[in-house]
Amino acid sequence: MTLPRLALLLAALAGPLLAQNAETQPTVIESQKLDMKSTDAETTSIFEGNVIVTGTNLKLTCDRLEVVAFRAKGDPGATIGKVERFKSLVATGSVHIVQGDREAACGKAVVLPGDDKITLSDRPVVTDRGVGWTWTGDELLLLRGERQVRGTNVRIVGPPVKDLGFDKDKKVEGAPETPKQP
Template sequence: MKSDFIFLHMFLHLFVVSVLEAQPELTTAIRDFAIPQFDQEGRPLSMLRGKELRHLPNDEATVLEMDLRTFAVDRPGTTDLRLRSSSSRFFLKKSEAASDQPIHLVGPDYEITGKGWSWKGKDRQVLIHDDVKANFKATLTDFLASGCDSENKDVPLRPLPKEKGQTRIFSDKLELLTTDKDHRFLFVGNVQIVGHNLSVTCDRLEVISSRSPEEEGEAGAFGSIANIFATGRVRIEQRQRSAVAGKATIDVAAGTIALEEAPVVFDDQGKAEGHKIILHRGQRRAEVHSKPGETRAEVTLPPIGDLGVFGKDIEKRKKETPGSDSPIEEPSPRP
């Protein structure tokens, strides 16, 4: 893949230089341009479009109304990632771009916006520096909901629901890495996840989404997420039950949430705490593990039937609790 980006740099360089050599000044702009990139077999890899490209010294160029598309090699013609920004500076030798302007990313199952960004083509990396808002098509509770036995690890991936934009992630910064096998999202700083009647806050959140074949017309379905790692002051809130920990790991295939680093699960009836707590999707049980070398963990509540996303007891509980139908509020817009 690195050779592809070297080819892209050579193509961009030759294209820009060949056009500008015929111009009286290097600052003459190329308007309404389109620059494709292909691999050695002639398959499309990317397409860079813009309203204006203006060459600068040191193999740099400014692009107005940038629209950069990258294509999935294993699905020819399918857009894998689209980046749009009002203005950007390209570094042709490095196959990189950067801007302090807003950016809009569109992937197979998500949209992300933010302000201030950089793109490294050789590393297939996008960094967003401020005010990150990610919007996923599927609900977070969809792959945590009951109906999947944790002992059965051959459960087929669920299709995307018809509703869109039901899982939102907010953070200060984002790093996105794309490979032939997966997309990796690292949200950093004041992270908040808002799902259906669910709120999760933490300092860092890593999401690993494995690429999958098209499912029911949707490429790279959100159900292909393999793991979610939340670290730093993790707090999970859903209806009348909450959990806090220093670290939380969601294993989608196993259907579990593992809480570590001083985890506590509590509700109006009591709490459970130990060295490690494992919650099982679709089962009325939680494993409370003591610290190695110790013989017991503290449990002061009945067996956990639900963390709001496990089991069906919450439907009965919410009918008995006034005001339990109130939805979780989204964070107010940032100034």
């Protein structure tokens, strides 16, 4: 399997990060180093040093990206086998993901396509500029298709809520008079 094909599959299976209506673009992975190894069951690709992944409505940067994919049945003698589906993608070190109005930063991002989830850890911050919300916590779990975010020790900052208080000087019809203090 060629590197461009691996890159295309990486983007396709990182679906939790991609917008549905974006115009498709080729996926490009750049790094200072690549180490790709295959067994009969899976292929592991490790990209290191200034890793940059760009594709359809996606930019991911990190220090290291490890991609583990299940191999399809085929030529057992092939140097790099055909990838059937992804098992995991793990980005570490200064992880930064941008997708449309959404942005995530953390020390580690684990994408499990088979489980439709992404776990962000090591000081994760998720910002949705479209709605003005920011989530932080010890760990944030994003669930694809369920539109859920779960986390531990979470702090959420959102747009201001209008004052729901009352004007103490305004008289309300039918309200009893407040006794005056002597």
